[in-house]
Amino acid sequence: MADLHFELVTPDKQVMSEDVYMVVVAxxxxxxxxxxxxxxxxxxxxxxxxxxxxxxxxxxxxxxxxSGGFAEMGANGLTILAEKAGE
Known part of the structure; x- marks a missing residue:
């Protein structure tokens, strides 16, 4: 069941915002x-x-x-704010 809300955001755009099963963060x-x-x-x-x-x-x-940034898990799910993503 996909029930973790995940957002990946850079200063330029929102790369992803959806419900997923799991995210592995380095x-x-x-x-x-x-x-x-x-x-x-x-x-x-x-x-x-x-x-x-x-x-x-x-x-x-x-x-x-x-590249760069941070990840935070809170009440609204997992949010990753990255300097760059998907490049």
């Missing part, structure tokens, strides 16, 4: 798999890494290159 403390119900979380993104977006359980991830 933060400065390592990789973290974020699913609905995850505890509040914040990390600085590692430069030149990928975010892996799983739309369904067991599905293949969509990989999106990101």
């Amino acid at each position: 933060g400065t403390e390592g990789q973290e798999g974020i699913m609905a119900g995850h505890a509040p979380y914040m990390t600085v993104l590692k430069d030149n890494e990928e975010v892996a977006v799983y739309r369904t359980a067991g599905g293949q991830p969509e990989r999106i290159a990101v």
Whole structure:
């Protein structure tokens, strides 16, 4: 069931805004798999890494290159504010 609301935003555009199963974020403390119900979380993104977006359980991830910024898990879901994404 896809029930984690995920937004990926850069200063120029909104890259993605949809409900997904899980997102794997490469933060400065390592990789973290974020699913609905995850505890509040914040990390600085590692430069030149990928975010892996799983739309369904067991599905293949969509990989999106990101550079700079941070990720925050809160009551409204997971938001990634990146300096650059998808390039």
